[in-house]
Amino acid sequence: MANKKTLFNLLFLLLFSILVAAITFAATLWYSQQNAPSASMNAWLASLFQSEPEATRQPxxxxxxxxxxxxxxxxxxxxxxxxxxxxxxxxxxxxxxxxxxxxxxxxxxxxxxxxxxxxxxxxxxxxxxxxxxxxxxxxxxxxxxxxxxxxxxxxxxxxxx
The missing domain is CATH 3.30.1130 (GTP Cyclohydrolase I, domain 2)
Incomplete structure (x- = not known):
């Protein structure tokens, strides 16, 4: 019985940590957009979501x-x-x-x-x-x-x- 309770507590802590990290990230993005981010912040955000350019078919x-x-x-x-x-x-x-x-x-x-x-x-x-x-x-x-x-x-x- 103690093992199930410990496992449940660990799972709860893991999910809670993921939720807190996601909320923190979302709040940081929202705050940076609301407060006119600097050029370096814009570059950082762009690089975070920018993918590598695709290769062209023809050389x-x-x-x-x-x-x-x-x-x-x-x-x-x-x-x-x-x-x-x-x-x-x-x-x-x-x-x-x-x-x-x-x-x-x-x-x-x-x-x-x-x-x-x-x-x-x-x-x-x-x-x-x-x-x-x-x-x-x-x-x-x-x-x-x-x-x-x-x-x-x-x-x-x-x-x-």
Whole structure:
């Protein structure tokens, strides 16, 4: 008999706690709406109820700024000009990549500093180079949310001079 009474009391306390928490949350929302909430409170409330944007069916492409890097040759220094586009299914989230262009340039500069002009001239390396650029950018964005949104990196222009 004591076990049933204890179980009933625990169940009652659990339900009572849930009810108090729900009333407190509702009262907080009501109070914040009645007293002209600040911008930070509005942002917090919006983020609380906002869901992640949905992926688009068709991939979207976001062009990055042109990048020019130098590479060493046997007799002189040469230049590589790249225009890249990022393929994504989250075009709204990928827009913030533009503010990370210094990070993109730095990562590509480091990658190309290890390359030689003669190996870049070989047309068979374009696919391999494209994969290497994608991996370099994915690694550069590893500590950001952008990495998850990059499906592919495409060369839209590739010039070696």
């Amino acid at each position: 979207a492409f976001h062009s990055l700024d042109k990048v020019v890097v130098s590479v060493k040759g046997k007799r002189q220094t040469h230049f590589v000009m790249l225009e890249l586009a990022v393929q994504t299914h989250y075009p709204e989230r990928i827009k913030q990549i533009d503010s990370y262009m210094p990070l993109v340039r730095n990562a590509l500069l480091k990658m190309f500093s290890k390359k030689k002009y003669e190996e870049l001239q070989n047309q068979q390396t374009i696919e391999q180079l494209q994969q290497e650029v994608k991996q370099t950018l994915t690694d550069a964005f590893a500590n950001t949310t952008i990495a998850r949104d990059i499906d592919d990196v495409l060369f839209t222009k590739y010039v070696i001079q």
